[in-house]
Amino acid sequence: MLSLQIESNANRDASPIIGIDLGTTNSLIAYVPPSAVAPDTERHPVILTSREGDSLIPSVVTFEGDRPVVGHAAKRKKISGAQDTVFSVKRLLGRGFDDLKGMAGTLPYRLLPGEGAVRIQVGQRIYTAVEISAAILRELKLSAEAALGVPVTRAVITVPAYFNDSQRQATRAAGRLAGLDVLRIINEPTAASLAYGLDRKRQGLIAVYDLGGGTFDVSILKLQDGIFEVLATNGDSMLGGDDLDLAIAQAAASEIAEQTGKDPFDDPQMRAELLLASENVKIALSESPEARMSISLSSGRIYQRKWSRDEFEKLALPILERTREPCLQALADAGLKDSDLSDVVLVGGPTRLPLVQRTAREIFGREPNTSVHPDQVVAAGAAIQADILAGRNKDFLLLDVVPLSLGIETYGGLMSTLIPRNTRIPAVARETFTTFVDNQTGVDIHVLQGEREKVADNRSLARFKLKGIERMPAGMPRIEVSFLIDADGILQVAARDERTGNEQSIEVRPSYGLTDTEVEKMLLASLENVEADAEFRRVAEVKNDAKAVLIAAEKRIPEAIRLLSKDEVATIQVSIANLKEALETNDVPLIQEASRNLNASTVHLAELLMKGVLSSSVDEKQS
Amino acid sequence: MQKGPVAADRASQLNTPGTCVACGLAAQGYVGVHVCHACGVPQPLRPGEDLFASFGLEQRFAIDSGLLERRFYEISRLLHPDRFAAIGGDARRNSTERMTFLNDGYRILKNAEKRREWLLNQLAPAASPSSAPRPPQDLASAWFDLQDDANEAALKDFETRLQITQNQAHERIRTLERELDALLETGSKPGPELLAKMKAELLSGSYLSSLERDVERLKKRLFIT
Numbered sequence: 091m092l093s094l095q096i097e098s099n100a101n102r103d104a105s106p107i108i109g110i111d112l113g114t115t116n117s118l119i120a121y122v123p124p125s126a127v128a129p130d131t132e133r134h135p136v137i138l139t140s141r142e143g144d145s146l147i148p149s150v151v152t153f154e155g156d157r158p159v160v161g162h163a164a165k166r167k168k169i170s171g172a173q174d175t176v177f178s179v180k181r182l183l184g185r186g187f188d189d190l191k192g193m194a195g196t197l198p199y200r201l202l203p204g205e206g207a208v209r210i211q212v213g214q215r216i217y218t219a220v221e222i223s224a225a226i227l228r229e230l231k232l233s234a235e236a237a238l239g240v241p242v243t244r245a246v247i248t249v250p251a252y253f254n255d256s257q258r259q260a261t262r263a264a265g266r267l268a269g270l271d272v273l274r275i276i277n278e279p280t281a282a283s284l285a286y287g288l289d290r291k292r293q294g295l296i297a298v299y300d301l302g303g304g305t306f307d308v309s310i311l312k313l314q315d316g317i318f319e320v321l322a323t324n325g326d327s328m329l330g331g332d333d334l335d336l337a338i339a340q341a342a343a344s345e346i347a348e349q350t351g352k353d354p355f356d357d358p359q360m361r362a363e364l365l366l367a368s369e370n371v372k373i374a375l376s377e378s379p380e381a382r383m384s385i386s387l388s389s390g391r392i393y394q395r396k397w398s399r400d401e402f403e404k405l406a407l408p409i410l411e412r413t414r415e416p417c418l419q420a421l422a423d424a425g426l427k428d429s430d431l432s433d434v435v436l437v438g439g440p441t442r443l444p445l446v447q448r449t450a451r452e453i454f455g456r457e458p459n460t461s462v463h464p465d466q467v468v469a470a471g472a473a474i475q476a477d478i479l480a481g482r483n484k485d486f487l488l489l490d491v492v493p494l495s496l497g498i499e500t501y502g503g504l505m506s507t508l509i510p511r512n513t514r515i516p517a518v519a520r521e522t523f524t525t526f527v528d529n530q531t532g533v534d535i536h537v538l539q540g541e542r543e544k545v546a547d548n549r550s551l552a553r554f555k556l557k558g559i560e561r562m563p564a565g566m567p568r569i570e571v572s573f574l575i576d577a578d579g580i581l582q583v584a585a586r587d588e589r590t591g592n593e594q595s596i597e598v599r600p601s602y603g604l605t606d607t608e609v610e611k612m613l614l615a616s617l618e619n620v621e622a623d624a625e626f627r628r629v630a631e632v633k634n635d636a637k638a639v640l641i642a643a644e645k646r647i648p649e650a651i652r653l654l655s656k657d658e659v660a661t662i663q664v665s666i667a668n669l670k671e672a673l674e675t676n677d678v679p680l681i682q683e684a685s686r687n688l689n690a691s692t693v694h695l696a697e698l699l700m701k702g703v704l705s706s707s708v709d710e711k712q713s
Numbered sequence: 714m715q716k717g718p719v720a721a722d723r724a725s726q727l728n729t730p731g732t733c734v735a736c737g738l739a740a741q742g743y744v745g746v747h748v749c750h751a752c753g754v755p756q757p758l759r760p761g762e763d764l765f766a767s768f769g770l771e772q773r774f775a776i777d778s779g780l781l782e783r784r785f786y787e788i789s790r791l792l793h794p795d796r797f798a799a800i801g802g803d804a805r806r807n808s809t810e811r812m813t814f815l816n817d818g819y820r821i822l823k824n825a826e827k828r829r830e831w832l833l834n835q836l837a838p839a840a841s842p843s844s845a846p847r848p849p850q851d852l853a854s855a856w857f858d859l860q861d862d863a864n865e866a867a868l869k870d871f872e873t874r875l876q877i878t879q880n881q882a883h884e885r886i887r888t889l890e891r892e893l894d895a896l897l898e899t900g901s902k903p904g905p906e907l908l909a910k911m912k913a914e915l916l917s918g919s920y921l922s923s924l925e926r927d928v929e930r931l932k933k934r935l936f937i938t
């Protein structure tokens with residue numbers, strides 16, 4: 091079922107928690123309806139459709155003046171408005187300009203060099219990736235409100251398993267900016283496993299191979315009687331379907347450059363056109379052995395080329411080979427061999443490509459499972475986790491792990507790990523450190539995330555100072571550092587001088603994303619949009635109420651024909667037609683009027699039905 | 714945020730051990746220690762709770778790992794903080810604390826080396842190993858030779874010897890384990906001599922494991938260059 095129809099107010103969820111798959115290419119929203127009668131095992135999520143009427147919402151943002159436009163409308167402007175249209179913003183989230191050096195030249199929009207979170211130039215204005223992501227999330231929120239007919243303020247959002255803490259915090263910040271209380275950030279492959287495991291016959295050890303638009307993740311899980319235990323997770327946050335498009339585009343670009351003497355990648359609009367054409371070639375080749383590419387060049391000439399699947403696969407193979415190492419590492423971390431697995435689940439649009447399926451088969455030595463819906467399964471899983479957090483599904487439980495090791499900097503610029511990757515959360519770790527200089531009165535606690543030995547190769551999450559240590563020879567003071575990660579994955583770090591009891595602690599915020607003040611400032615700016623949002627929500631609510639009236643009336647048509655006069659039936663049918671017409675518009679008074687008229691025209695029928703119920707004592711349900 | 718009242722609340726929570734903080738009923742079984750069987754409220758963690766008892770297991774060196782996993786799932790299902798996300802407050806906090814403890818306990822008990830170490834520490838906190846850790850002398854000197862002149866044949870030879878030594882050490886540990894568990898089964902406390910012997914074996918075992926990791930590292934270096 092693709093869209094959700096609210097049948098009556100009684101079934102309406104006053105404060106729903108939605109699941110959001112905030113994807114590189116497309117985003118989706120899902121929700122588990124609170125049907126009271128369904129046992130936990132049958133709490134199925136539904137995918138909600140966007141205001142544009144599609145379940146897949148392109149993660150593309152363009153601007154009409156200062157107003158963001160999201161979805162298909164924005165995607166259509168990917169070429170004509172290339173420089174003002176931002177796509178694949180997920181690849182920029184929680185990163186600095188230096189992290190993205192390799193990407194800057196491949197995007198039609200401009201990234202600005204500078205310290206801290208990367209900035210994106212759109213026309214005269216400059217945005218952060220958090221703001222652009224917030225625009226997408228706001229659109230998702232509004233779509234959910236339109237579908238559910240109630241305000242939506244709480245969500246579970248998925249991220250790639252291999253997202254580091256900065257990227258997760260940036261996602262949270264974007265949610266907050268969009269007016270959503272982000273109850274949980276969960277990993278995409280884990281979410282996929284929840285939806286996969288909804289069918290309880292699917293038990294045992296599974297691998298989820300998740301190739302998205304911009305990221306690759308692999309997770310190994312154990313599924314048993316509703317328990318989903320993550321055993322290991324790995325991936326590459328800079329590898330995805332986008333890279334396949336880019337490989338095609340670059341091959342075409344060098345041919346065009348050879349023919350015309352001009353590199354089409356120098357022109358942002360041409361770059362956007364090439365990337366889009368390449369994406370289409372890739373998609374076409376997943377079904378047919380050949381695809382055509384045709385691009386009109388600025389000179390007026392047309393560049394045409396046929397792509398065979400073989401040619402494409404030669405380009406794609408080295409990129410897909412990069413998924414092998416993370417898979418083997420995840421298996422090793424879980425202490426398993428590929429033959430221990432009972433299933434390999436493919437997730438993400440690019441896994442439709444035959445070559446991707448072949449690669450997965452080769453890595454795991456078994457035929458992968460392509461039965462789950464590769465686009466919808468992540469959002470569906472997020473909705474299941476939302477249902478669990480709402481306390482409605484007591485049958486399922488996700489036992490999650492930390493994806494990357496956490497530790498602190500110690501002497502010699504080395505990282506000392508306190509919580510190794512794949513540790514179950516919530517978790518706590520304590521370790522005692524000491525000074526390495528005589529009479530040192532303070533220590534710097536530098537919190538790190540990553541798998542490498544050297545501090546410089548890992549990500550810096552936070553720094554703080556513990557002061558007031560007594561003057562003593564080096565090696566004498568004892569400083570206990572403790573790490574605490576709660577079920578939401580939020581890290582708290584404390585340092586304590588065991589001698590004095592003096593303690594310092596912080597909740598780790600990224601030193602790279604946005605500060606709280608920055609988020610507050612943006613929240614204020616976003617209030618400008620609130621009025622428009624409120625108006626929209628009102629329209630959605632009125633429409634939903636009217637739809638409920640309409641459905642109820644339509645159901646009663648056979649009885650109306652049986653019990654009412656011809657004129658009365660005709661009046662009802664006209665009222666139904668009028669309401670349907672009104673629902674095509676966003677005109678609130680018109681819809682309310684048509685809805686009232688329909689109600690009035692069915693009053694007599696309702697009376698007769700009630701009498702019928704009483705006299706014949708037939709147990710007929712009121713709708 | 715709500716320092717005063719919450720702190721007071723938490724203090725009054727620690728009432729009679731073995732009874733529920735919320736409804737006062739007596740805790741039932743190993744699950745009841747974590748979550749009240751009657752009202753479903755997670756119980757505050759008390760200092761010094763026994764890892765084995767947390768999973769309803771007796772203190773033994775060898776355990777049934779399948780049973781351990783089933784118990785871990787069974788308790789998690791009721792105790793996990795996600796069950797109390799919609800409730801919050803003390804319930805959420807207590808469940809987080811207890812789940813952290815359970816996760817850590819599961820990690821320790823699941824791993825044979827860590828489990829032995831933990832139990833040995835419980836039985837004989839102060840015991841010193843009966844003799845210095847005894848990496849077989851010839852193996853240690855072979856390792857030094859290998860580092861001086863690392864060639865593939867010598868490496869293969871060393872790996873075989875290490876494997877044999879590890880297998881022998883493992884056998885000795887298993888025998889000691891059986892001996893210790895048999896004593897624990899009868900309810901008597903194992904003597905200090907036996908415990909010291911075990912401690913020495915464990916030290917030697919961890920030396921061999923670290924040697925194994927060093928060999929892996931050396932292998933990587935050899936094959937890259």
Ligand SMILES: [Zn+2]
Pocket residue numbers: 733734735736737738749750751752753754
């Ligand atoms: Zn109770």
